[in-house]
Ligand SMILES: [Zn+2]
């Protein structure tokens with residue numbers, strides 16, 4: 001399968017481009033946000049296909065890589081960029097990349113249409129680490145020329161997850177903080193209390209955006225989805241009973257299922273959440 005068939009490119013309003021990897025079970029989305037001078041590259045996908053080459057073909061502007069966080073499915077091509085920004089608590093994971101063994105496990109974990117994977121792709125190379133050259137901090141404004149992305153530190157899914165707000169385009173880029181699907185808050189590095197605070201923060205900004213561009217699930221979402229997800233997690237926090245127990249990546253989880261989305265939490269945090 002040729003590289004170009006791995007990605008699906010969608011031009012969206014306000015010079016936003018969505019780059020999907022629809023043939024992998026993660027269905028991860030990366031985004032380009034074009035200013036007059038620079039283009040923000042929000043994450044780099046799973047590493048299959050020539051992501052950096054695709055970006056160069058889509059825009060002639062100077063790329064600035066802004067990592068929402070450093071999980072494997074967001075850093076696949078990060079080593080191919082020179083200007084790399086990430087929250088400092090994700091730097092170690094970004095530098096480390098992913099070993100061939102782990103990459104093999106996570107990339108091929110779920111069944112999907114293997115025939116569509118680019119023929120030259122091989123998880124045995126692992127994901128090379130990338131060296132950040134600047135930090136993303138809460139309150140930063142990334143100036144792309146004629147438009148700015150405002151940085152919000154929104155931990156919970158991971159310690160250094162960030163969300164970007166484009167006030168002029170009225171768009172929010174939410175990374176893995178929220179989307180329609182199973183939201184992961186069960187990793188050892190996840191923090192349900194921080195996740196709750198982050199949902200409260202983005203819900204408080206809902207007047208400032210109309211479109212939400214998440215990293216997984218359907219995109220774009222509407223501002224109302226943020227409020228719905230926020231309210232649902234408040235229910236969980238107030239002691240809603242879980243819908244089922246399970247395990248994922250070898251870790252025990254409890255699942256709070258709201259139909260179009262779910263929260264996956266670690267069992268040991270349940271009592272903490274119920275106590276408020
Ligand atoms: Zn993630």
Ligand SMILES: [Zn+2]
Nearest residue numbers: 071073176215
């Ligand atoms: Zn992800």
